[in-house]
Amino acid sequence: MPAPSSASARSPSRIAGTTTSARTPGGNLTAPRTQRDFPPPAGSPDGRKGLRPYLKQQSGELAARQTEAQRRLRQGWKRDVKRFWNWVKRPAVLGTLFLGTLGIFVAMVGFSAALDYTNRTEFCISCHEMRTNYEEYKRSFHHKNISGVHVGCADCHVPKDFPAKYIAKIAASKDVLHHLLGTIDTPEKYEAQRLVMAQRVWSHMESRKSKNCRGCHDFESMELEEQSRRARRKHTEAVETGDHCISCHKGIVHKLPANYDG
Numbered sequence: 158m159p160a161p162s163s164a165s166a167r168s169p170s171r172i173a174g175t176t177t178s179a180r181t182p183g184g185n186l187t188a189p190r191t192q193r194d195f196p197p198p199a200g201s202p203d204g205r206k207g208l209r210p211y212l213k214q215q216s217g218e219l220a221a222r223q224t225e226a227q228r229r230l231r232q233g234w235k236r237d238v239k240r241f242w243n244w245v246k247r248p249a250v251l252g253t254l255f256l257g258t259l260g261i262f263v264a265m266v267g268f269s270a271a272l273d274y275t276n277r278t279e280f281c282i283s284c285h286e287m288r289t290n291y292e293e294y295k296r297s298f299h300h301k302n303i304s305g306v307h308v309g310c311a312d313c314h315v316p317k318d319f320p321a322k323y324i325a326k327i328a329a330s331k332d333v334l335h336h337l338l339g340t341i342d343t344p345e346k347y348e349a350q351r352l353v354m355a356q357r358v359w360s361h362m363e364s365r366k367s368k369n370c371r372g373c374h375d376f377e378s379m380e381l382e383e384q385s386r387r388a389r390r391k392h393t394e395a396v397e398t399g400d401h402c403i404s405c406h407k408g409i410v411h412k413l414p415a416n417y418d419g
Contacts, residue, residue, distance in 0.1 A: 272326065276311035284332075286341045290411050297410040306373070313369050313410070314358070321365070352414035359403055367402035374402060 244250060274280060282291045294300055299308040316322045341347040341354075362369070376396050381389045391405060407413060 272322070275326070276309075276315055278309040278311075281310040284336050286336065286347065289344055289347050293411045299410050308373070312372075316365065316369065317372065318368075348415070352416055355407075355411070355414055355417070359407060362403040367404075370402035370406075 245254075281287055294310075299313075301307075315325050335341065339346075341350050376392060379392060381392060384392065395401065395404070407419060408417075413419070
């Protein structure tokens with residue numbers, strides 16, 4: 158039988174149960190042996206039984222350690238909750254929480270009341286600059302009509318939804334600055350700025366698709382058959398094309414600027 162090659166002597170077999178040879182320090186080949194003859198892995202408690210009992214034991218120990226870690230975690234969580242509750246029950250902390258909650262409630266109520274007050278038409282015209290457009294408003298159907306429906310300044314100019322309502326209120330703070338600067342404190346100055354102010358309002362209404370207008374004027378609620386032929390045609394076209402109120406109805410309450418080219 159020919160001697161095994163040096164390559165086969167250096168490379169152990171990759172198939173379990175096959176034989177392999179080893180070379181002694183003197184260079185001689187030893188007798189073939191199987192993988193069952195190799196020593197058990199380090200740490201194995203019983204080399205005769207192999208890896209299975211050892212791995213089973215290690216798996217049990219790992220599960221026990223995990224269970225213990227979970228138990229300690231639950232105990233730590235309960236301890237932290239109890240410690241926090243004991244801290245909250247201190248009179249100083251309870252007093253601070255009560256005063257803080259009361260302060261937030263008062264601030265919210267006060268802020269809401271301030272918003273309602275500044276939405277009143279009387280507040281809007283308290284500055285003399287608003288007298289010019291207020292006189293125009295009093296001659297419109299939004300102020301007085303046969304059905305008795307009254308529309309105030311905020312109904313058209315202040316959004317009802319959040320957060321647009323608060324954004325509009327913050328943006329309106331610039332009017333205080335212009336009041337102090339006297340930007341439109343005379344009829345002549347007002348007329349000079351009328352187009353700029355009107356375009357700003359129209360742009361805002363366009364961006365919101367006349368949402369404030371549609372709070373009262375809803376296409377679906379209109380009796381088109383009772384309208385004039387022109388109004389019926391325009392409203393039908395608006396529904397089909399997606400147009401909205403301000404697209405056509407400019408200058409209804411306040412007169413159009415003299416230099417408006419619409």
